[in-house]
Amino acid sequence: MKARYLTYFSYIGTKFRSSEKIWLKNGKNYPDPESIQGLMEIGLLKLRPLNYPNLTLSSRTDGGVHALNSSAHFDLERYGTNVYDPEYISNELNKFFYKIETSIYVKKCLRVSDEFSARFNAVSRTYLYRLAVLKPNIVLPESSIIASYLPIEEWKRCHFIRVxxxxxxxxxxxxxxxxGYHDFTTFMKFNKLTTHKQNRRFLQSFDVKPGRPLITSYSCTQDSVFDYWDIEIKGRSFVHNQIRRMVGTLISVAIGKIPPEEIKVMLQVPSKHSWHTFIQNCPPDGLYLCNVEYNPEDLVYQKENIVQQPNTESDSDEK
Incomplete structure (x- = not known):
C-alpha cells in the first residue's frame, strides 16, 4: 500500500549545494548527497520502500541558506495493507543523519491525503534575514578585516557589514x-529559464526589529562591536533571489546610495534594467526559512478504514 507523508525539518545549509537536486536527463530517481532533497531521499531508501521516494520540497533554497522549519512531502509504498508509522519514519531519518554527521534534523512527520502538495498547499512562507552592522561609534583600523571581530558562533550564520x-x-x-502586491521582476535573479515567468507576488509583511548575536556564556562577556537586526519577511511565494536582493537594495538605501522612493520606481518599472548594478546581492549566510504554513484542514487525513500495522525490523538496515 502506498501512503503520502508530510515532514517538517530543519537544516544548516552551509555545506550543501542547494536544497534541490540537479535534474538529470535520464530521470529523477537517483541519489544526490550534495543537496537536502537528495540526502533525504537516500535516508528514506533505508526504509526499503517498494518505490523510489521522490521528495517534493515546499520551498527551494540556494546553497548556504538555512531552514528552521521547512517542509516536504513524499510517498512510501509497502507490501499488503501495511503503511509506515510517521514517528518511525522521523526516528529512522534522524538516526541516518546523525550517523553520517550531516546538519539535517527531522522535527516531525505526518500522514496526509494522496492529493496533498507540500509546495502548492502552502499558504505562506516566512523568512528571516540576519544582518549585523558595525556600530557607528566604533573605529577600526583601516588595515583590519571585519572577520577579526566576528563571534565564532556566527560563522556562516549572519551577514556582517562595515559601511x-x-x-x-x-x-x-x-x-x-x-x-503588498507587486511585480518583483527587478528583484529576481535573471536567467534564460525565468525570463518569461510571471513575477507578481503578494508580500504580506516586512518587519525590521533589533536582533541579538548567537552567543555562549563566554562570548556574552565580550563587548559587541555590531548592531544586530532581524528582518522578517512573509509571503505566499517569492521569485528567485528576491529576499537577498531586496535586503541588498535596502542596505544601499540605508547608506544613502539611493533614496527610499527609488524602491517604488523599481517596482513600478519591473525590469532588469531597473536594477542598479552597484547594489550588492546579500550572501546566503544570513537567510533562514523560518516557517511554512498550511490550512489545518489540509493536514487532516481520513483513514478510510485502513489499519496501520506495526513496523518490523526488516524495515530498516540500521537495526
Whole structure:
C-alpha cells in the first residue's frame, strides 16, 4: 500500500549545494548527497520502500541558506495493507543523519491525503534575514578585516557589514514600499529559464526589529562591536533571489546610495534594467526559512478504514 507523508525539518545549509537536486536527463530517481532533497531521499531508501521516494520540497533554497522549519512531502509504498508509522519514519531519518554527521534534523512527520502538495498547499512562507552592522561609534583600523571581530558562533550564520553612515530608519522607510502586491521582476535573479515567468507576488509583511548575536556564556562577556537586526519577511511565494536582493537594495538605501522612493520606481518599472548594478546581492549566510504554513484542514487525513500495522525490523538496515 502506498501512503503520502508530510515532514517538517530543519537544516544548516552551509555545506550543501542547494536544497534541490540537479535534474538529470535520464530521470529523477537517483541519489544526490550534495543537496537536502537528495540526502533525504537516500535516508528514506533505508526504509526499503517498494518505490523510489521522490521528495517534493515546499520551498527551494540556494546553497548556504538555512531552514528552521521547512517542509516536504513524499510517498512510501509497502507490501499488503501495511503503511509506515510517521514517528518511525522521523526516528529512522534522524538516526541516518546523525550517523553520517550531516546538519539535517527531522522535527516531525505526518500522514496526509494522496492529493496533498507540500509546495502548492502552502499558504505562506516566512523568512528571516540576519544582518549585523558595525556600530557607528566604533573605529577600526583601516588595515583590519571585519572577520577579526566576528563571534565564532556566527560563522556562516549572519551577514556582517562595515559601511559608513548606516541609517536603519531609512532602511525601514524603503521596506514599506515592498509590502503588498507587486511585480518583483527587478528583484529576481535573471536567467534564460525565468525570463518569461510571471513575477507578481503578494508580500504580506516586512518587519525590521533589533536582533541579538548567537552567543555562549563566554562570548556574552565580550563587548559587541555590531548592531544586530532581524528582518522578517512573509509571503505566499517569492521569485528567485528576491529576499537577498531586496535586503541588498535596502542596505544601499540605508547608506544613502539611493533614496527610499527609488524602491517604488523599481517596482513600478519591473525590469532588469531597473536594477542598479552597484547594489550588492546579500550572501546566503544570513537567510533562514523560518516557517511554512498550511490550512489545518489540509493536514487532516481520513483513514478510510485502513489499519496501520506495526513496523518490523526488516524495515530498516540500521537495526
Amino acid at each position: 559608513p553612515g548606516f541609517d536603519i530608519e531609512k532602511f525601514k522607510e524603503g521596506a514599506k514600499y515592498l509590502v
